Each structure stands twice: as structure tokens, then as C-alpha cells.
Amino acid sequence: MLKPYACQPVDSRGRLFDESISTFRSPFQRDRDRIIHSSAFRRLKHKTQVFVEHEGDYYRTRLTHTIEVAQVARTIAAALGLNTDLAEAVALAHDLGHPPFGHTGEDALHELMAPYGGFDHNAQALRIVTKLEKHYAGFDGLNLTWETLEGIAKHNGPAISDHGGSHSAPSRDLLPYALIEVDDMWDLELATNASAEAQVAAVADDCAYNHHDLHDGLRAGLFTEDDLCELPVIGECFAEVDRLHPGLEPMRRRHEALRRVFGVMVEDVIAVAENRLAALQPQAADDIRSMDGPIIRFSKPLYQNLKAIKGFLFTRMYRAPSVVVERERVTGMVNALFPLFMERPELLPEDWHDDVAAALARDDNRQQTLARIVLDYVAGMTDRFAIQEYQRLIDPNG
Known part of the structure; x- marks a missing residue:
């Protein structure tokens, strides 16, 4: 039995693209399942938490961390009479936007993207679930409910606020572009708390x-x-x-x-x-x-x-x-890969070439457009793939 202040599945604000109601699953259960089956979720297996993914079999990765977060979220939500499926869906999605090498990679990409609208892993998670996952016939992304998208955007607090949340910003214009893009598609009420x-x-x-x-x-x-x-x-x-x-x-x-x-x-x-x-x-x-x-x-x-x-x-x-030494090493890799793909976008995988050509032909600000495509590619890399690409393209001994 859900408490009156819980998010009720029957009251969901729905999805960007209308879909028939599932016979066996609530909207939030469906969101959870789509997140679990996404490519971005699988890549979390080879993304670092603190230690670089290959350093030891017992250290947490983004995937094991995410599973632990989801378990705790279900426990707390159940104790409080909240919707455990929605809490779990947000927990499972909360780190989808993390780049390789954890917060070290995020810091490097934040600096590199400063002229092009910034980078934030929560905003990138929204971009993944609304645009970058391309598996469904009727839409890009996962077509998640408004409540799950809101939770990804605001679980750390209001996105526009002088006094709350890790994304506190005095105005919407200062938010990462990926968050603004999703909010333009569907008002996430960024100045309020999340559910x-x-x-x-x-x-x-x-x-x-x-x-x-x-x-x-x-x-x-x-x-x-x-x-x-x-x-x-x-x-x-x-x-x-x-x-x-x-x-x-x-x-x-x-x-x-x-x-x-x-x-x-x-x-x-x-x-x-x-x-x-x-x-x-x-x-x-x-x-x-x-x-x-x-x-x-x-x-x-x-x-x-x-x-x-x-x-x-x-x-x-x-x-x-020892961690600082490794941080410096992997920061150098990100700082080398990003400008290389900016200078030579033909080095991007072949299945990215059509998207690059179409985007550059459509948009006036070609450098910004290219930077955001390169960001999507680099941020989606796992630790091991980023290291392999660095060794293949830049320094075989790196």
C-alpha cells in the first residue's frame, strides 16, 4: 500500500511518445526494465568508481555501485510507503552519464566542454535516456516516464536554486546544455524538489x-x-x-x-x-x-x-x-583523445559518420555541434576502451 505522498503509477504524467499500457508491468517497472536492458547500463561494468576498473576484481565498479544503490533505495522506499519501482529506476539510472575514469574523467570533460555548454554526468544521463540509446523503432532514447526523467535531473536537489542541490545555479542559462535540451522537450520543473x-x-x-x-x-x-x-x-x-x-x-x-x-x-x-x-x-x-x-x-x-x-x-x-598518480595518467588520456577527435572526426567509428555529417550540415555553430558529438562518444567509453583507444591512436606504451 502506497502512502498518499508516493508517486502513484496511475497518476504518471506519461511519456514523450505515447505507448500502449503494459499488461503486466506498471510504468515505473517498465522504466526500470528499459534502463537495465540499455547499452549504457551494461557499460557501467567497465567504468571506474574510485579505482580504475582493471586494477582489481574486488573493487567496486559503476555497475556494482549502482546495484548497491538500487538495493538501498528499495529498502528505504518500502519502509516509507513510497513507490519502490520508481526509486529503483532512478537509482539504476543515476550514474548512466558517468564517463570513463569516474569523477576524474568528469572533471577533465568539464574543462574541455567549458566553451561548448559544459558537462555534467546527471545531464549526460538524461541525454542518454532521451537521445543516445537507439534501439526502439518509434523513438530515440528509452522513452521513460516524466517522473523518472525528473528524478534523474533533480535527485540531488532543485537544478535551479541559490541554496540547494549539487547542481545549484541561479539561472537556467547556466545549466549544462544537455539538461536544458531535455527540459525544452518536457518541462521538468527544475526549480522544485524531486519526488x-x-x-x-x-x-x-x-x-x-x-x-x-x-x-x-x-x-x-x-x-x-x-x-x-x-x-x-x-x-x-x-x-x-x-x-x-x-x-x-x-x-x-x-x-x-x-x-x-x-x-x-x-x-x-x-x-x-x-x-x-x-x-x-x-x-x-x-x-x-x-x-x-x-x-x-x-x-x-x-x-x-x-x-x-x-x-x-x-x-x-x-x-x-597512488590514486593521484593514476588520476593524472587517465586525465592525460582524456585530454588527448578529445581534441584528437575534434581535429579528425573521421577517426570516430563509421556508424557515427552519418550523424556527424547531418549535424554539421544542419547547425550553424559547427565547432560546438562537433564538440557535443565527440563528447557523447568519449563520455560513453568504458575505462578499458578509453585506454585501448589512447594506445591505438596516440601512444602504444601509454
Whole structure:
């Protein structure tokens, strides 16, 4: 039974291109399934989270991260009486736009695309699901519902806001062009909050990476359990495991402690949301969208504790010397590949040539048009394919 403030499938605002209703699946279940079967989703298997994809079999990739986010999103959404299928769909799509080499690749492409309308992985995810996936007879993209598109665009907060979201911008003109293009096709109400389900996907993302980056950093030897025991929340979790299971072998001790950290985060989010929903009494999904700030979030004490954990991870993991060296190496690859394809678009795969020719013939701003096509190609690369292309086209020893 869904709560009145959940997104009801029967009330969906529909799709850009009309389709018959599925006999067995709700609109949001259909969105979820299309995302799972997309080419972009499969490519997440070979895109990095923190470590470059080939560095070890046990480190998270974008795909394993996405699956973990979707699992957490379903758990939180179910506990709150929200639409679990929509929360899962947004969670599964939230990283589709990530380029090779994770945030390192995103930073490089952001700089390269600055003269041409910018780059942002959430905006690129929208471009993928509305344009770049080309499998269906009647439309480009996946023809997802408005609610799923809105969730991809705004799960981190309003896209146009002076005080909220990771995409805060004072005016629509400053948004990445890929987001503006989709909003021009279909008003995503960028100045409002997203649905509660999309907010759940965003918090689930935080829970997942706070948890698994600790696991991966330990496995990589960038810090130790003793280091983590100095941090809030984590120290208490290790102490509880030691009290309940004295002498537990190290790998089991690590797992038991870090799964408790996971539990602390999820339980906190659910408790905060239940209290806020009980106090504010929203009666429809649009009541959630019109609120002043998110309804799904961490408590203030836990948020401060997580800031301390993130600060530790930033210093000891994301900016660890070995990671920085690799960041510099792969940044050089992106910075070499992008201008090469700009100068010689004939090097793009043959099945891209017709699109390039048609776009350049149609648009007046040829350089900008070409840059956006090259971006689509480079951003779609996996880590291993980007390395292979760099070695094939630029430096065999790279």
C-alpha cells in the first residue's frame, strides 16, 4: 500500500511518445526494465568508481555501485510507503552519464566542454535516456516516464536554486546544455524538489559509497581498521563487534563492523523521514516537490559525522598518492583523445559518420555541434576502451 505522498503509477504524467499500457508491468517497472536492458547500463561494468576498473576484481565498479544503490533505495522506499519501482529506476539510472575514469574523467570533460555548454554526468544521463540509446523503432532514447526523467535531473536537489542541490545555479542559462535540451522537450520543473522516491535514490547513493569506499580503501591498503576506529560511528561499530564476537578473524570483523555502519545510515534516514512526514502531513506527491528542502535526509548529528568520514576518505583515499598518480595518467588520456577527435572526426567509428555529417550540415555553430558529438562518444567509453583507444591512436606504451 502506497502512502498518499508516493508517486502513484496511475497518476504518471506519461511519456514523450505515447505507448500502449503494459499488461503486466506498471510504468515505473517498465522504466526500470528499459534502463537495465540499455547499452549504457551494461557499460557501467567497465567504468571506474574510485579505482580504475582493471586494477582489481574486488573493487567496486559503476555497475556494482549502482546495484548497491538500487538495493538501498528499495529498502528505504518500502519502509516509507513510497513507490519502490520508481526509486529503483532512478537509482539504476543515476550514474548512466558517468564517463570513463569516474569523477576524474568528469572533471577533465568539464574543462574541455567549458566553451561548448559544459558537462555534467546527471545531464549526460538524461541525454542518454532521451537521445543516445537507439534501439526502439518509434523513438530515440528509452522513452521513460516524466517522473523518472525528473528524478534523474533533480535527485540531488532543485537544478535551479541559490541554496540547494549539487547542481545549484541561479539561472537556467547556466545549466549544462544537455539538461536544458531535455527540459525544452518536457518541462521538468527544475526549480522544485524531486519526488520523495528520487530523494531516496540520492540518499541511497550516499549510503552506498560511504560504505563501500571504506571497504575498498581497506582492501587497497590505503588505511587500516585502527585508522577507522578513530572516526565517529565507525569506531562504535567496531567496538560493538569486538564485544559481541571477541577474537573474530579480521575479514569477518571488518565486514561485521562496516555493515553496521551501513545500518546506522539507513536507519537514520528512515527515522528522520518518518518524523518529518508525520509532522508535515503531505497529501500528494506534489506536496513533497513544493516543500522547502528535501524530506529524505540524514539527521544533523549523523550528517556531521559523515562529513568527518568523507573528509578522512578525501585525504586518505581519493587523494592518496597512488590514486593521484593514476588520476593524472587517465586525465592525460582524456585530454588527448578529445581534441584528437575534434581535429579528425573521421577517426570516430563509421556508424557515427552519418550523424556527424547531418549535424554539421544542419547547425550553424559547427565547432560546438562537433564538440557535443565527440563528447557523447568519449563520455560513453568504458575505462578499458578509453585506454585501448589512447594506445591505438596516440601512444602504444601509454
